[in-house]
Amino acid sequence: MPAPRRVLLSRIGRLLRTAALLVAGTALGWAQFPAHPGTPDEIQVAPPPLTEGIFPCSGCHDGKAQKPNPIRREMKDMHTDIELRHGPETRWCTDCHDLIDRDKLRLANGDKLDFKVSYQLCGQCHGDKYRDWRVGVHGKRTGSWNGAKQYLLCVSCHNPHSPRFAALAPMPPPVRPETIQRRKGGAR
Amino acid sequence: MSCGSGNSDKPCSCAGNSVATTTAASEPDPTRRAMIATGIAAVASILTGCDKKTFDEFTQHNFRELGKAEINDIIARLEAEYSADYGKPVHVGTEPAMQGVVFGYALDLSRCVGCRRCVHACVKENNQSRDPEIQWIKVLQMDKEEGVSLQHADPYYTPKEVPEEGHFYMPVQCQQCRNPPCVKACPVGATWQEPDGITVIDYNWCIGCRYCMAACPYGARHFNWGEPNLPKDEMNPDTHYLGNRPRRKGVVEKCTFCVQRTRKGQYPACLEVCPTGSRKFGNLMDPKSEIRYVLENKRVFLFKEDLNTKPKFFYFYGV
Numbered sequence: 175m176p177a178p179r180r181v182l183l184s185r186i187g188r189l190l191r192t193a194a195l196l197v198a199g200t201a202l203g204w205a206q207f208p209a210h211p212g213t214p215d216e217i218q219v220a221p222p223p224l225t226e227g228i229f230p231c232s233g234c235h236d237g238k239a240q241k242p243n244p245i246r247r248e249m250k251d252m253h254t255d256i257e258l259r260h261g262p263e264t265r266w267c268t269d270c271h272d273l274i275d276r277d278k279l280r281l282a283n284g285d286k287l288d289f290k291v292s293y294q295l296c297g298q299c300h301g302d303k304y305r306d307w308r309v310g311v312h313g314k315r316t317g318s319w320n321g322a323k324q325y326l327l328c329v330s331c332h333n334p335h336s337p338r339f340a341a342l343a344p345m346p347p348p349v350r351p352e353t354i355q356r357r358k359g360g361a362r
Numbered sequence: 363m364s365c366g367s368g369n370s371d372k373p374c375s376c377a378g379n380s381v382a383t384t385t386a387a388s389e390p391d392p393t394r395r396a397m398i399a400t401g402i403a404a405v406a407s408i409l410t411g412c413d414k415k416t417f418d419e420f421t422q423h424n425f426r427e428l429g430k431a432e433i434n435d436i437i438a439r440l441e442a443e444y445s446a447d448y449g450k451p452v453h454v455g456t457e458p459a460m461q462g463v464v465f466g467y468a469l470d471l472s473r474c475v476g477c478r479r480c481v482h483a484c485v486k487e488n489n490q491s492r493d494p495e496i497q498w499i500k501v502l503q504m505d506k507e508e509g510v511s512l513q514h515a516d517p518y519y520t521p522k523e524v525p526e527e528g529h530f531y532m533p534v535q536c537q538q539c540r541n542p543p544c545v546k547a548c549p550v551g552a553t554w555q556e557p558d559g560i561t562v563i564d565y566n567w568c569i570g571c572r573y574c575m576a577a578c579p580y581g582a583r584h585f586n587w588g589e590p591n592l593p594k595d596e597m598n599p600d601t602h603y604l605g606n607r608p609r610r611k612g613v614v615e616k617c618t619f620c621v622q623r624t625r626k627g628q629y630p631a632c633l634e635v636c637p638t639g640s641r642k643f644g645n646l647m648d649p650k651s652e653i654r655y656v657l658e659n660k661r662v663f664l665f666k667e668d669l670n671t672k673p674k675f676f677y678f679y680g681v
Contacts, residue, residue: 306680309652309655310642310652310655311470311642311652311655311656311659311660311680312473312639312680313639314636314638314639315652316629316634317629318627318628318629319624319627319628319629319643319644319645319651320463320627320644320645320648321627326639331637331638331639339475339638341475341523341524341525342475342477342523342524342637343477343522343523343524344476344477344478344519344520344521344523344524345477345478345479345481345482346478346482346520347478347517347518347519347520348481348495348497348500348517348518349494349495350518354494
């Protein structure tokens with residue numbers, strides 16, 4: 175049975191490659207960036223672009239008056255503007271938000287996460303973009319090219335609930351040369 | 363003004379213009395010098411009608427040949443002039459290139475949405491004429507099916523929203539060539555490449571012949587056909603001699619990677635304003651810079667690479 179065997183071999187190959195990447199990543203990448211997913215991070219980021227007054231979420235989600243509700247449903251009393259358009263249909267709030275401690279995000283392994291480091295949440299499913307983001311290639315850093323830099327969070331550009339980059343109105347186009355000519359009486 | 367040359371406000375551009383048409387440009391600078399020396403007597407009579415400022419301007423040397431004291435004099439003169447013209451304190455910097463720095467720029471074609479924020483931030487930062495507006499960045503809308511093809515490029519798109527289905531966007535500005543044809547074409551040495559790789563213009567030395575514009579394959583140089591129209595309240599007073607200081611009618615101008623900002627460690631204005639993060643800038647000599655990461659890890663191409671201009675402006679696919 176040559177075919178399954180080849181599949182198996184290629185799987186092993188891939189595993190080894192992944193392991194090698196991980197080791198290399200630890201040795202190289204994370205040596206420059208002391209923090210890595212799951213631990214407190216030293217990356218300078220812009221503040222999370224949360225709506226004024228919505229944080230702390232526990233102001234409402236106190237576990238008493240507003241009990242956590244794990245049931246998938248349409249929001250009726252609050253957060254009605256949130257429309258999930260992010261990956262598969264099965265996506266639900268609690269994939270990303272902690273059900274009990276609403277002031278925190280939640281990784282797939284159950285670890286809780288500050289809103290300040292939401293990029294680690296995104297990074298868990300968008301590893302390639304996350305890697306590029308950390309080196310300043312995806313997304314954007316401000317500050318100085320030869321000094322301290324500040325990162326924009328993923329959620330500064332992508333609404334986490336509907337992350338497709340929102341369309342923008344373009345600024346005005348250049349004037350056509352013939353229009354200038356006309357206005358200046360033909361003198362170019 | 364008072365030079366009596368009638369058709370131009372640029373003091374005594376009459377002398378300069380005649381140089382442009384008479385030199386074969388093999389030894390541009392000395393030729394201009396010689397010309398000025400012989401012509402000076404003839405012009406002297408005109409000059410006696412000029413005020414001191416005009417005289418100083420006319421006799422000013424090429425920026426690269428100036429000593430420290432001369433530079434200080436010129437900067438003081440310009441700052442006084444601009445401050446009076448624009449009704450606010452204007453700073454004219456002369457920061458030189460930093461040691462060990464060669465600037466590079468990279469633009470992510472898979473991110474850019476063509477919103478033109480960069481175009482207008484550039485105009486604001488760099489004191490271009492507003493009417494007609496001179497723009498140093500031109501964003502080309504292209505067909506995804508055709509790829510990068512100038513035959514299918516439209517700079518005048520005006521939909522309600524961008525990006526438009528089936529299109530991608532390619533902003534074009536000075537490519538800061540390592541082998542710049544514009545510099546070679548200039549008959550008077552008014553434009554040159556600095557040690558940090560930025561090609562600059564001494565607007566006081568430019569004679570307005572526009573040879574450089576003809577030589578540039580990227581349409582990156584722009585001519586002030588009229589007296590630039592820069593409203594006082596829109597004038598950015600933080601300038602550099604070789605960058606965004608106010609220009610005059612009859613001179614060429616271009617992107618300088620925002621020399622007034624980048625030599626102080628800031629990012630160029632176009633990068634800072636970009637909402638998509640498509641624009642990357644940094645020191646090509648620094649192996650840890652994001653620009654080097656792009657060059658080493660992404661699919662990169664040079665615009666009109668076949669012309670051997672060797673741009674330091676790179677396009678890449680971040681995907």
